[in-house]
Amino acid sequence: MDRITGTPRKRPPLTRSGPLRVGLIGYGLAGSVFHAPLVASTAGLDLHTVVTARPERQREARDAYPELRTVASTDELIAQADDLDLVVIASPNRTHVPLARAALEAGLSVVVDKPLAATAAEAQELTALAEERELLLSAFQNRRWDNDFLTLTRLVGEGVLGDVQRFESRYERWRPRPKGGWRESGDPAEIGGLLYDLGSHLVDQALTLFGPVTSVYAESDVRRPGAEADDDTFLALTHATGVRSHLWASATTAQLGPRFRVLGSTAGYVKYGLDPQEAALREGRRPGQGSTEWGVEAESAWGRIGSGESPLSGGGEAVPTEPGNYPAFYAAIERALRSGGPPPVTGAQAAATLAVLEAARRSAAESRTVTPHLH
Structure with a gap:
């Protein structure tokens, strides 16, 4: 991060042809109602894989998105990181930090449903990790x-x-x-x-x-x-x-x-x-x-x-x-991944919100x- 402006450093743009492939962790309220339909309706993004351990939710996801792949665990998703460009974390709050860290360490850019973390320090640590790996990190502040x-x-x-x-x-x-x-x-x-x-x-x-x-x-x-x-x-x-x-x-x-x-x-x-x-x-x-x-x-x-x-x-x-x-939001995420520019909500902004909370x-x-x- 630039110490003067507080803005993330420019990342290498993603240059692959075709839509960017998105993995979604969690298919409860946040995943099924917000993230899945918004990702699927965004030009340049492909809702590729959904992680949910519940068979009924796997069926619901495939019924809604017939081309979708479903897996039962995050480990399965991370093992196939080369098939993805972005991971969206829409699982319970307690999982946000460990799952975001695992995705970043696997070389994947990450969007995390709010709150990004429990503390500002955790948000800053994730932001530093994303910048070290030259990856995008953003919090879903749809409001x-x-x-x-x-x-x-x-x-x-x-x-x-x-x-x-x-x-x-x-x-x-x-x-x-x-x-x-x-x-x-x-x-x-x-x-x-x-x-x-x-x-x-x-x-x-x-x-x-x-x-x-x-x-x-x-x-x-x-x-x-x-x-x-x-x-x-x-x-x-x-x-x-x-x-x-x-x-x-x-x-x-x-x-x-x-x-x-x-x-x-x-x-x-x-x-x-x-x-x-x-x-x-x-x-x-x-x-x-x-x-x-x-x-x-x-x-x-x-x-x-x-x-x-x-x-x-x-x-x-x-x-x-x-x-x-x-x-x-996701249109801006797609542009940021393609250009290497900043996401619509930065890790630093998420940390500032958490400091107030x-x-x-x-x-x-x-x-x-x-x-x-x-x-």
Whole structure:
């Protein structure tokens, strides 16, 4: 990595003809709903092999992608590394670091579902290994391509809000009963809970918009009967620019707040509702298929911009929402592999997000403000 700019060094481009061959580790929610369809719909990429030990999931994968090869273990995939150009890791969080390390050591570029690791130090170690091997390493932060975040990024860039003073961002749900599984496990080794799940997206978006954070305050609770991991978490971040970010991740919100409320010196932007892409993927829709334009939401869901009024009473002006664009992530991965350029989300950016999450965990445990550190 360049010590001055913090950007990854340029890698040797992949020059092989034909689509780049992708191996996918894990075919649960992340693998089957997000990664597989997005990889398969990306020009220049070939979803070549899926790793899953469950026979029923192997059948599901082959039914969805008839040309696909399935194997039962990561060892089988690594043994055939010469057949692949990229590995996508969509397995449980506790496996991210060891599997990413194994793939990099086998000479394969890697995309890891968020969070990249449990700690910033682990993310930095993986980043260093990738650079030593001249390979790509990226974290899947698809929420940078949410429709509302793309719209807000444009508004902030155009200066429509003036100087942004406060950024409020929420991923709130009403799930009064835990679903179980590793994501809600209280075992620290599982890296479960909402702080590292939805919090990874919230913090990544805040850092992408407003830059480094100098202090973190957090409240993290386990509210639901039978729950083990945090299910109601709040973060207050102070950015070096002076912007304050207030971030909520909750499964216990009986009345949902706005997805974004962003207050600037001249105007504010308020947006309710969620980007439609996840729901479309869960329903089996795919980018580029069908007559409906991908990632577009109804005009009734547009956010509003104005000053001195409430959007709920009709105040302000409706702002057309940019189309959501999850396919842009893997298109950028394909370009980066071909050109040797940086990936859309770098290991250094993932480490910065994890440093904030670690500080938030300490803050909540110790009831104090914490300064995040990268080593």
